[in-house]
Amino acid sequence: MFLKLYLPLMFIASISASSLEYDGWLHINLYHAIDMDLPNKFTPRGNVTISSLNSGSFTIVQEPLSNNERIKIKKLAENDKVYRLKAVVSGQDGEEATFLTYSRACALAASQLTDSLWVSLNHLGHVLGVSQSISGTGNCRDQSFNHQVDALEEFNTDVFVKHTELAPIPDTASFIQKMEREREARERGDVKDNRGFLAKYWMYLLPVVVLVLLSGASNPEGGGGGAR
Known part of the structure; x- marks a missing residue:
């Protein structure tokens, strides 16, 4: 050897x-x-x-x-x-x-x-x-x-x-704490929502618009009559 x-x-x-x-x-x-x-x-x-x-x-x-x-x-x-x-x-x-x-x-x-x-x-x-x-x-x-x-x-x-080196560990604890502080501030009313009307309520208006469009498509005005 x-x-x-x-x-x-x-x-x-x-x-x-x-x-x-x-x-x-x-x-x-x-x-x-x-x-x-x-x-x-x-x-x-x-x-x-x-x-x-x-x-x-x-x-x-x-x-x-x-x-x-x-x-x-x-x-x-x-x-x-x-x-x-x-x-x-x-x-x-x-x-x-x-x-x-x-x-x-x-x-x-x-x-x-x-x-x-x-x-x-x-x-x-x-x-x-x-x-x-x-x-x-x-x-x-x-x-x-x-x-x-x-x-x-x-x-x-x-x-x-x-x-093998360890990858950086995300600071999830700090992120969660920040989200909690923002939620508590919104509940107390400390944070004002300065967004416009459409930005605030678009999710409620969108279904109404869709229903109106669908209703118009299913009942067209001036539809042709049947063949004689």
Whole structure:
């Protein structure tokens, strides 16, 4: 196994976000499905430990790729299949959650197995999702991926933590208080209605006008007589 340590300085490239009130950590076990004949079989790929959700510092351990695994990845890529990744996340609260993500296998092979994992958190530090991204789309047509994959010993992965910021909360209490004050003022007669006659009473006059129009339409003057 290969262990890599990434300090907070490496996390500058991530999206700027608000920090959590209380810092925490996460452990993520990674599994991937690379066998075309057994698409639902996931095998270990490695694990990630995020030691600080605020700074994003993490360590990652990647399982070394066997020759058979490299052949399976190339086969997925050459047949333009999907590479699926499963992330099992656990934290200091003891809860465990599983997330599935996927990408085009040919794009992954063309990138020389270089990918990024994005861990999305809510404002409480709970994981909302884990997704994989790969630079480029990959050209899958009539291409052999031998030179991209054969010499690789493991995946080259970066991990980024994305915080979800809270939207502004409407001040409904102040609005309700204002409406109550206006209602009480109208009941006391403190607020004078300076609108014109039509502006005040149009809702009462409108039905009368409609009835007059309908009555005129149903009883036209000078109607023609019947044929003789």
